[in-house]
Amino acid sequence: MLTLPTDDARLEPYRLTGTPLVPRAPRIPLTRTAFAAAHVVSDPLRERSPWDTRPAVDWDATLAFRSQLWDQGLHLAEAMDTAQRGMGVDWPTALDLIQRTMRAARAHPMRPRVACGAGTDHRPLQALTTPDAILSAYTEQAEAIEAAGGQLILMASRAFTAINASQDTYHHVYRRLIDQAKDPVILHWLGPMFDPALTGYWGNPDVAQASNFVLDLIAENPTRVDGIKISLLDQTHEEEFRAKLPGHVRLYTGDDFNYAPLIEGNGTHFSHALLGIFAAIAPAASQALEALAEGDTLTYHKLLAPTVPLSREIFRAPTRFYKAGIAYLSWLNGHQKHFIMPAGFQSSRDITHYAQVFRLADQAGLLSRPDLAEARMRTLLSLHGIDQT
Numbered sequence: 001m002l003t004l005p006t007d008d009a010r011l012e013p014y015r016l017t018g019t020p021l022v023p024r025a026p027r028i029p030l031t032r033t034a035f036a037a038a039h040v041v042s043d044p045l046r047e048r049s050p051w052d053t054r055p056a057v058d059w060d061a062t063l064a065f066r067s068q069l070w071d072q073g074l075h076l077a078e079a080m081d082t083a084q085r086g087m088g089v090d091w092p093t094a095l096d097l098i099q100r101t102m103r104a105a106r107a108h109p110m111r112p113r114v115a116c117g118a119g120t121d122h123r124p125l126q127a128l129t130t131p132d133a134i135l136s137a138y139t140e141q142a143e144a145i146e147a148a149g150g151q152l153i154l155m156a157s158r159a160f161t162a163i164n165a166s167q168d169t170y171h172h173v174y175r176r177l178i179d180q181a182k183d184p185v186i187l188h189w190l191g192p193m194f195d196p197a198l199t200g201y202w203g204n205p206d207v208a209q210a211s212n213f214v215l216d217l218i219a220e221n222p223t224r225v226d227g228i229k230i231s232l233l234d235q236t237h238e239e240e241f242r243a244k245l246p247g248h249v250r251l252y253t254g255d256d257f258n259y260a261p262l263i264e265g266n267g268t269h270f271s272h273a274l275l276g277i278f279a280a281i282a283p284a285a286s287q288a289l290e291a292l293a294e295g296d297t298l299t300y301h302k303l304l305a306p307t308v309p310l311s312r313e314i315f316r317a318p319t320r321f322y323k324a325g326i327a328y329l330s331w332l333n334g335h336q337k338h339f340i341m342p343a344g345f346q347s348s349r350d351i352t353h354y355a356q357v358f359r360l361a362d363q364a365g366l367l368s369r370p371d372l373a374e375a376r377m378r379t380l381l382s383l384h385g386i387d388q389t
Helices: 059-071 091-107 131-150 157-163 167-180 207-220 236-245 259-264 280-295 297-304 307-314 319-332 342-348 351-364 368-381
Strands: 002-005 011-016 033-036 075-078 115-117 150-156 184-192 225-230 250-253 272-275
Touching: 002 368, 011 091, 011 259, 033 225, 033 280, 059 091, 059 297, 075 091, 075 342, 091 131, 091 184, 115 131, 115 272, 131 150, 131 157, 131 167, 131 351, 150 167, 150 225, 157 167, 167 184, 167 207, 184 207, 207 225, 207 236, 225 236, 225 280, 259 272, 259 297, 259 307, 280 297, 307 319, 307 351, 319 351, 319 368, 342 351
Parallel strands: 033 075, 033 272, 075 115, 115 150, 150 184, 184 225, 225 250
Antiparallel strands: 002 011
């Protein structure tokens, strides 16, 4: 029995009730491509000034976390915003992460796909004031990722919005990036709820007009586009957008609120997945996708339904702080020995949030080692002055 805080500043008893899901590989091939966007595990013994220097990474724990995702049939979106790109993790660290991950992926028996984020974050915004400067920055990262063997995700860049770029600028940069890539790329539309600096992306604050621009961009050379990841938390928009895509171009949902119906689809179209929440709910996600592949939609929804309240809590506003919840669950489940994040990001959420994530993870069957999770939660509560009897 634990004593947990509530949002209205009360303390109430809580007893674990969930039945933990056992992580395992899918029995059959999945019918949806599912990328889990994974976090980075810090090495707190080597990190001296986490706000001013490169983060110290616990490489063994970081790669082991990825391996257990692959063991469950999930693919990996590497060095994305879940890995704190631009929020504690710099490009040199991200490239090191990509290179290590690609070596581990090649050695893994599941032969997972790994798609990696290419951006412009290795150069200061004041140096990225022209289309060619932005293109050059993207190209440098893209070439390094391709040399490591990764597929490109062209991450949304703050450089465009910093100069209030026109659609002509977006077109100039993205057209070159898409056409020069070794393999078909994944585009990346991250909404301002994930990063306020990306407000007005694609050169138009109107989502409908921005959508038309992106659809036209894809249509110019659709064979060079694997898909587009959209994170706008708008189910209706995503459904309308994916219906307009060329047949082979995938919509990778980044909607951490509405992923269950979007992935299931409406009988005509469906979304694939590129989700941070899948790193936190891997057993439920993998086994639900297995059920969907078997035509068992009842089990699909039974597994995913209790994960939705959990995801909505982890991704609640300010949404960009969701990474703390991903790392927190990793710690509770024994994938890392501590709850310290690059740039001290664990402090971005309060103890009532962590208490609610604990409750919801338990109820979704996602505390795989209940005794360990309860012991670690007791420690965290004590650090916040909430004594346990």
